[in-house]
Amino acid sequence: MTVRVGVIGGGQLARMMIAPAVELGLDLRVLAEADGMSARLAATAVGDYRDLETVRAFAQDVDVITFDHEHVPQEVLRALVDDGVKVHPGPDALQFAQDKLVMRARLAELRIPQPDWAAVHDAAELQAFLDDHGGRAVVKTPRGGYDGKGVRVVASGTDVDDWFSGLDEGGALLVEELVPFVRELAQQVARRPSGQIVAYPVVETVQRDGVCAEVIAPAPDATDRLVRVAAEIGHRIAEGLGVTGMLAVELFETDDERILVNELAMRPHNSGHWSQDGAVTGQFEQHLRAVADLPLGVTERRAAWSVMVNILGGPAEGALEDRFPAAMAQHPEAKIHTYGKAPRPGRKVGHVNVSGEDLDDVVYTARAAAAFFA
Ligand code: ADP
DSSP: OOOEEEEEOOSHHHHHHHHHHHHHTOEEEEEESSTTOTTGGGEEEEOOTTOHHHHHHHHTTOSEEEESSSOSOHHHHHHHHHTTOEESSOHHHHHHHHOHHHHHHHHHHTTOOOOOEEEEOSHHHHHHHHHHTTTOEEEEOSSSOBTTBTEEEESSTTTTHHHHHTSOTTOOEEEEEOOOEEEEEEEEEEEOTTOOEEEOOOEEEEEETTEEEEEEESOTTOOHHHHHHHHHHHHHHHHHHTOOEEEEEEEEEETTOOEEEEEEESSOOGGGTTHHHHBSSOHHHHHHHHHTTOOOOOOOBSSSEEEEEEEESOOSSSOGGGGHHHHHHHOTTOEEEEOOOOOOTTOEEEEEEEEESOHHHHHHHHHHHHHTTO
């Protein structure tokens, strides 16, 4: 029988599940926020994911619910589970990707390495943390941040007074030590409800202005120890938090070779786009296999190196597609992925994947092909 997979959210992650769903013979349905979203080709419903009755009506005709984002409220998710709907990842796991304070507390229980942190309720508590951590720290809003929004480097307890004044009674912000990282990494794993887990190679992610700009797979100069520790962290988090589907663990590597967890995403993730063209099983196919509880695919690389370059903003004039002929003619080895979104400064509107045996060549080609869309 054809398995019907319902995706809540109509962004590019849902869009990129469409092709593998067709190949796997899954019936993909998307609850989009509005008409004309990135995943419009599979949108069978349009509505508010925060509204229980909207989500319930959508869930009625599917076998399993999964997500394009982590913002569906806990009450809605728990009501679905009570209705008997399969939800992957489920609310018990997803809460750790929805709230960074809840995540930090749980990772501490699991003894997963992470930056020093605290929940702070006011400027005095923040100042006390700063005094203990060399006078600088990173403050984060526990919920709703993305692409660096909701993250601020501070040097004084009063630097986030605007955020403190917006908190609900008893609410707190997350403060973390300012990690002197040498680079950022990401480890992805996929886990089935029945427990099977596979890990992808650890990758290096390069952010600009808080937004992922490039990913290199695998992370250059990764020692055996780094590869092992990162994969082990991925396994322990997936099992410890009961994650189903794709899990991305964003990591910091420090100059004294510590690997610390920054944050989690329980869905396909920008750090894994390279795998669409660079791994035997891409992350979108893998996510679908995992949430449908099908045997997972191997994660081996198809080439020594893969590089993903995001297309941020897009062309100032005209459509992305207008640039296809020139980019494709110049770089026929580049795989261009577009999200069907209107260009806007800083917006992720597509990406380019290139794979090959020489890292310098691969980086050059991926950047050159992406530059056609600037
Ligand atoms: P978002 O949810 O917006 O992606 P993150 O928590 O991933 O926010 O932080 C965004 C970026 O800010 C990170 O990729 C990293 O470059 C920087 N950052 C976050 N936390 C720290 C930290 N504790 N120390 C140093 N840099 C940090």
